[in-house]
Amino acid sequence: MFVVTLPSLAVLLALPTYTLASGIPVVVSPGLNLSSNPNVTAHIPSCTNLTNNAPNPYCYTKLQETAYLTNWNLTSPELCAPDELWSTCYLRSVYGKPGPNCTSLTNSTTTCAQYNCTTLSLSTPLCPEPTPPNSTHNATVATAEAYYGAWSIYALQHHIATWSAALAANTSTAAILAALNPRLPNTATSLLATLIPKYGLNSSINADAALVTLLKLPTGSAVPQLAEGNARLRGESSSLTGPQWQEALVIRLGQVLDLAMRRFETFLGAVKGGAFSAVGLEGVGNLTRSLRDG
Numbered sequence: 209m210f211v212v213t214l215p216s217l218a219v220l221l222a223l224p225t226y227t228l229a230s231g232i233p234v235v236v237s238p239g240l241n242l243s244s245n246p247n248v249t250a251h252i253p254s255c256t257n258l259t260n261n262a263p264n265p266y267c268y269t270k271l272q273e274t275a276y277l278t279n280w281n282l283t284s285p286e287l288c289a290p291d292e293l294w295s296t297c298y299l300r301s302v303y304g305k306p307g308p309n310c311t312s313l314t315n316s317t318t319t320c321a322q323y324n325c326t327t328l329s330l331s332t333p334l335c336p337e338p339t340p341p342n343s344t345h346n347a348t349v350a351t352a353e354a355y356y357g358a359w360s361i362y363a364l365q366h367h368i369a370t371w372s373a374a375l376a377a378n379t380s381t382a383a384i385l386a387a388l389n390p391r392l393p394n395t396a397t398s399l400l401a402t403l404i405p406k407y408g409l410n411s412s413i414n415a416d417a418a419l420v421t422l423l424k425l426p427t428g429s430a431v432p433q434l435a436e437g438n439a440r441l442r443g444e445s446s447s448l449t450g451p452q453w454q455e456a457l458v459i460r461l462g463q464v465l466d467l468a469m470r471r472f473e474t475f476l477g478a479v480k481g482g483a484f485s486a487v488g489l490e491g492v493g494n495l496t497r498s499l500r501d502g
């Protein structure tokens with residue numbers, strides 16, 4: 209790790225834009241530590257009162273969370289094991305290691321249980337909801353930034369898992385079949401892009417929009433799009449039954465979740481603007497009712 213002189217905010221804003229592979233421009237300088245720049249910290253007192261201020265998009269921006277996470281990514285590779293997901297490594301750096309045998313900080317993936325937010329399970333101890341630090345003092349900026357990162361990981365996993373559970377319900381089959389476009393080759397992705405805006409609820413508008421954008425990304429060779437495009441290949445509007453479509457949708461959601469937890473820049477694009485810096489993203493019950501009742 210190396211230390212550089214911190215530039216003023218004006219200089220920071222004038223830095224060349226570093227464009228990540230997915231096309232997200234962020235202002236970043238390797239080694240820049242926003243947490244200790246008083247010109248940043250002076251502007252965000254309320255965002256460090258974590259007990260009182262639930263995660264919110266305003267503070268995501270004020271905390272310069274995108275730049276913070278980018279900086280973490282650039283300066284933390286030595287913390288991570290070669291075969292460790294970036295999200296797992298990040299959560300370990302925030303929480304420490306889970307598991308009874310993990311007494312010292314180590315990046316071995318064999319001795320300790322791994323944080324794992326790639327699963328569509330709604331109750332997984334390995335992808336915990338972060339609790340804000342319990343203190344009579346406001347958190348430091350660095351703590352608030354770390355918390356927002358962990359929260360965004362949790363909320364992205366939980367929101368995708370929520371959609372997955374709601375779409376898999378038997379009562380959702382009719383809505384899914386009704387969303388098929390009779391004139392186009394439908395895919396799991398195109399169907400999700402129709403269903404999510406149509407049946408999503410107000411409390412999750414930002415998260416839903418971010419999820420639809422995320423779904424448009426190609427999954428890449430590491431995560432093949434297994435269930436997608438059966439109909440396209442045969443030139444049919446729908447060659448799958450309702451339950452088969454449901455299975456395809458769940459597989460596709462699992463793929464993009466895995467991708468975001470595996471590929472840092474994909475995650476950053478999904479949570480930018482604080483799309484997942486929100487509490488009370490919709491629950492399975494309400495979403496299932498929305499799909500059932502139209």
Ligand SMILES: *[C@@H]1O[C@H](CO)[C@@H](O)[C@H](O)[C@H]1NC(C)=O
Nearest residue numbers: 214215216217218245246247
């Ligand atoms: C903060 O801003 C002031 C005024 O623009 C500048 O003089 C100072 O160098 C900045 N400090 C840091 C640490 O960037």
Ligand SMILES: *[C@@H]1O[C@H](CO)[C@@H](O)[C@H](O)[C@H]1NC(C)=O
Nearest residue numbers: 209241242243244245283350
């Ligand atoms: C950034 O600065 C904060 C506050 O001075 C410090 O606690 C933290 O360790 C620094 N982070 C890095 C990566 O240097």
Ligand SMILES: *[C@@H]1O[C@H](CO)[C@@H](O)[C@H](O)[C@H]1NC(C)=O
Nearest residue numbers: 253254255256257260261346
């Ligand atoms: C703590 O946060 C509250 C807002 O939630 C703010 O009014 C107060 O100034 C903060 N205290 C410090 C020391 O930054």
Ligand SMILES: *[C@@H]1O[C@H](CO)[C@@H](O)[C@H](O)[C@H]1NC(C)=O
Nearest residue numbers: 281284285288294471472473
């Ligand atoms: C930072 O992001 C790049 C691009 O996604 C990735 O290859 C690298 O492993 C990441 N580094 C860490 C420490 O997660």
Ligand SMILES: *[C@@H]1O[C@H](CO)[C@@H](O)[C@H](O)[C@H]1NC(C)=O
Nearest residue numbers: 286287288289290313314315
């Ligand atoms: C993490 O793992 C790498 C490669 O296995 C190793 O070189 C490095 O020292 C480890 N870092 C820590 C903090 O354990």
Ligand SMILES: *[C@@H]1O[C@H](CO)[C@@H](O)[C@H](O)[C@H]1NC(C)=O
Nearest residue numbers: 307308309310318319320321
């Ligand atoms: C922890 O270590 C004990 C004693 O070596 C072993 O019996 C146990 O299976 C380990 N637990 C885990 C979760 O690895």
Ligand SMILES: *[C@@H]1O[C@H](CO)[C@@H](O)[C@H](O)[C@H]1NC(C)=O
Nearest residue numbers: 293322323324325326327328
């Ligand atoms: C994470 O969980 C998924 C789904 O349960 C599993 O397939 C995967 O192997 C796990 N990854 C790690 C590193 O434990």
Ligand SMILES: *[C@@H]1O[C@H](CO)[C@@H](O)[C@H](O)[C@H]1NC(C)=O
Nearest residue numbers: 259339340341342343344345
């Ligand atoms: C956090 O503070 C509340 C209220 O003071 C207290 O009831 C609770 O036990 C504390 N939790 C922890 C983990 O310290």
Ligand SMILES: *[C@@H]1O[C@H](CO)[C@@H](O)[C@H](O)[C@H]1NC(C)=O
Nearest residue numbers: 257259260261343344345346
């Ligand atoms: C956080 O904000 C609440 C309400 O604004 C306030 O009562 C509390 O004292 C603040 N905490 C700190 C540590 O400033």
Ligand SMILES: *[C@@H]1O[C@H](CO)[C@@H](O)[C@H](O)[C@H]1NC(C)=O
Nearest residue numbers: 376377378379381450451452
């Ligand atoms: C849901 O659908 C499956 C497959 O079509 C069926 O086996 C199951 O009994 C249904 N469950 C309920 C509660 O209707």
Ligand SMILES: *[C@@H]1O[C@H](CO)[C@@H](O)[C@H](O)[C@H]1NC(C)=O
Nearest residue numbers: 407408409410411412413494
């Ligand atoms: C949700 O948004 C729609 C359209 O903006 C609005 O008509 C409706 O009242 C909202 N519902 C709730 C519960 O806020």
Ligand SMILES: *[C@@H]1O[C@H](CO)[C@@H](O)[C@H](O)[C@H]1NC(C)=O
Nearest residue numbers: 411488489490491492493494
């Ligand atoms: C479900 O909707 C009701 C009424 O709009 C709302 O009060 C409740 O908080 C929602 N539940 C969840 C888990 O989002």
